[in-house]
Amino acid sequence: MAPVAPMDRQAVHDGYERARQEFHRLLDAASEQDLARPTCGTRWDNRELLWHMLFGYLVVRSLLGLVRVSGRLPRGVSRVFARLLEGVTVPFDLVNYAGPRGAVKVFSLHRMGVTFDRVTDSLHRRLAAEPESDLGRGMHFPVRWDPFFADFMTLADVYRYPTQHFEFHRRQLTLSGPRQ
Template sequence: MDRQAVYEDYERTRRTFHQLLDSASTADLARPTRGTKWTNGQLLWHMLFGYIVVRALLVLVRVFGRLPRGVGKAFARLLNAGTVPFDWVNYAGPLGAVKVFGPRRMAVAFDRVLDSLQRRLAAESDADLARGMHYPVRWDPFFKDFMTLADIYRYPTQHFDFHHRQLTLDSDDGRGGKPEVS
């Protein structure tokens, strides 16, 4: 795993997230996104949550990565069976979260979670990064059947970049292209 590349991706998304929040008006944040039922503000929260959830995923890999693969596979099947309630919670979470977390609090939370992930990644051994488990592939298009800890550290940036393209923060009518931020 190229840790430096992961750090650089985290820093790129940090800059992008701050730029998006700093340049967005209240009206921009309330505008619908492209391809989701969320507003820009709600989708930004969901993008942040993609990094927050990684902390829980890291714990799961540490536990299930030490168990026989059949246990993890059964757990993934159980989670896949719960896709409908997961989808509902995944959708509803940002609806309420943006009422509690405004842009400033989202920016602070983003920085904290990235700092935490960077510290954790620096402390991981190569053996830990190679450990993995089965995942519920129906929950997220970036989940693979089997993912290593290294894959989990890369996951939130894939999730972020995908949703970044759905934001309409640079468009007066809500249908414009993605902002060019690097």
């Protein structure tokens, strides 16, 4: 494990809170017409993209465990794993697209908001308890799966990931105003 500069934990916590507040603001202001409107640059509507933005935070909980385990193995193991995942990018893209389409059928806006609160609370607690020495552990990632995946990512990078993902997709929403 290579030494890394200390992580600005407060900046990550602040990013989670800004995203949480913005997510609730978006949910509270969106009309049904807004939610059904196509987004800019995706094949989802706004409701589906909002769920995908939430999913970016949900997936991090699993990624943290994966990085903790892989970070203790020789780097070649995660490099091979990442290349195997690159080989199934097409099926991944299909599941990644279809997931939000199905999820919004069972996740109400209220449930999405509650889930966002729970997952960000969980990430706050995990980050606060994370030993500084572990934040430099990392693994190789399938870079074709997400524009914010780097070839090698540390735990610190993974903690920063969901807010980067959120902010990127926030710009693709086409919501216009308060609920009617």
